[in-house]
Amino acid sequence: MLLQVNQERLWQSIEDINQFGATAEGGVCRLEFSPENKQARDLFVRWCEEAGCTVRVDKFGNIFARRPGKNPDGAAVITGSHLDTQTSGGRFDGIYGVLAGLEVVRTLNDNNIETENPIEIAVWTNEEGELFLPMIGSAVWLGMNDLEETLELQESDGLTIRQGLQNMGYLGDMEVNSYPVKCYFEAHIEQGPVLEENGEVLGVVNCAQKQYWYNLKVVGQEAHAGPTPMASRKDAMVAVSRMVLEFDRIGRAYDNARSTCGHFEVYPNSRNTVPGEVCFTGDLRNPDPAVLEKMDIEMRDSLAKIADEMRVELDIELHTTIDYVPFNETLVNWVREATIDTGLPWREMYTGAGHDCVNIAQRYPATMIFVPCKDGISHNPAEDAKAEDLAAGATVLANAMLKAANYGGEL
Structure with missing residues (x-):
């Protein structure tokens, strides 16, 4: 009973x-x-x-x-x-x-x-x-x-x-x-x-589920928002925006996957200056460790391609692994x-x-x-x-x- x-x-x-x-x-x-x-x-x-x-x-x-x-x-x-x-x-x-x-x-x-x-x-x-x-x-x-x-x-x-x-x-x-x-x-x-x-x-x-938490840093170049042509910019924030969309795409591409970018720090964070540096966090999760490894590799390859196209530097630190x-x-x-x-x-x-x-x-x-x-x-x-x-x-x-x-x- x-x-x-x-x-x-x-x-x-x-x-x-x-x-x-x-x-x-x-x-x-x-x-x-x-x-x-x-x-x-x-x-x-x-x-x-x-x-x-x-x-x-x-x-x-x-x-x-x-x-x-x-x-x-x-x-x-x-x-x-x-x-x-x-x-x-x-x-x-x-x-x-x-x-x-x-x-x-x-x-x-x-x-x-x-x-x-x-x-x-x-x-x-x-x-x-x-x-x-x-x-x-x-x-x-x-x-x-x-x-x-x-x-x-x-x-x-x-x-x-x-x-x-x-x-x-x-x-x-x-x-x-x-x-x-x-x-x-x-x-x-x-x-x-x-x-x-x-x-x-x-x-x-x-x-x-297994989890990877990342600290990411993108370095471009600060520039005046008025005189600097779009084609000449190394805009760290635009690069990061594309990277966030990649995190989201990867999270939707795999069964039971989760992906999140939750914290951002923008420098110099000024209204009329092209952002020169952005630090942000990434989070990938999956209950299948082998699938999470694939997500990790795909994320790194995709973000490296974006950094190359945007002419910015990218650093990815694996901050925490939760098994x-x-x-x-x-x-x-x-x-x-x-x-x-x-x-x-x-x-x-x-x-x-x-x-x-x-x-x-x-x-x-x-x-x-x-x-x-x-x-x-x-x-x-x-x-x-x-x-x-x-x-x-x-x-x-x-x-x-x-x-x-x-x-x-x-x-």
Whole structure:
């Protein structure tokens, strides 16, 4: 029999915690280290303690709320996400995964269910990367980033991560990753339109796509906008405009591909001067690593041709590689089984965005559960989701976690 969560309680918890950082546009601005984020953390901790959990905070501010199991030393089955948002954030990104985990614990309590292994809810520090780097809390927890070096990272205003955590009262004393972990689940809004466009409620996520992030620099020559003939110009901005169209073309040419150019710096950025230099970012993604390699080669060849035609210099730096990450087959199967048991329409899919789960899946068995968001909009005050869809995802999470927490074999 499928264990059902309490839809009204889950929705009300989301509404209650989103009072912290609520904006006039209907969204949420709750940056890490802000007073609003401290308030959200404090309320989450109180709720977890009221649900019978023991709450601990590690040396990077990651929060872990543990519901004990029959085997107190058993490896933890963890679920979680983040409380911080973008400046123009929505009401469900991150917070849904955290409070879906809390709803799992409350539902187990309601039904007097004792699991073999402990269950934990994690809140990862600074997932969004609006400050510093994205997904940095889970990266430090996994040892991908050095704890002490990362604590000393400094924002433009001089604030370090260590100071930010101290200001909130969340510079904990528990060593990072200091006890056995069995597996990890993360429930999340899709942050794209696929589920909604296809009339589906649940996404069974089987992998994270591979990503290449680029820093690109184009150098032409500044010139006076009036006297300089068009044929004589080495206009860096026009060259970059053509390159952006190439990124877009490549993203449309391959199945399941994504391409984006999102940040631009123009020099001298003057009304009556031909731009002499433009720095911009590029992003290519595909769940098939071999296809992404083809996209990368095609992009480099196309942009080099444009640079030659426009008589400008081009530099391409591969800034970040995020590897293709397959999710654990057993966990995916348990999520799929629980999804089918709901009787709701669903699909198998990959995650197009980075999540803490993508980091964690490189060390531990892990997977994700997606639910739709209205019009696929996220990182935006218009971000929205239906209470019944959120509850459906939490129900799948509860049943998959229950199976994992009572499973005695290797994953």
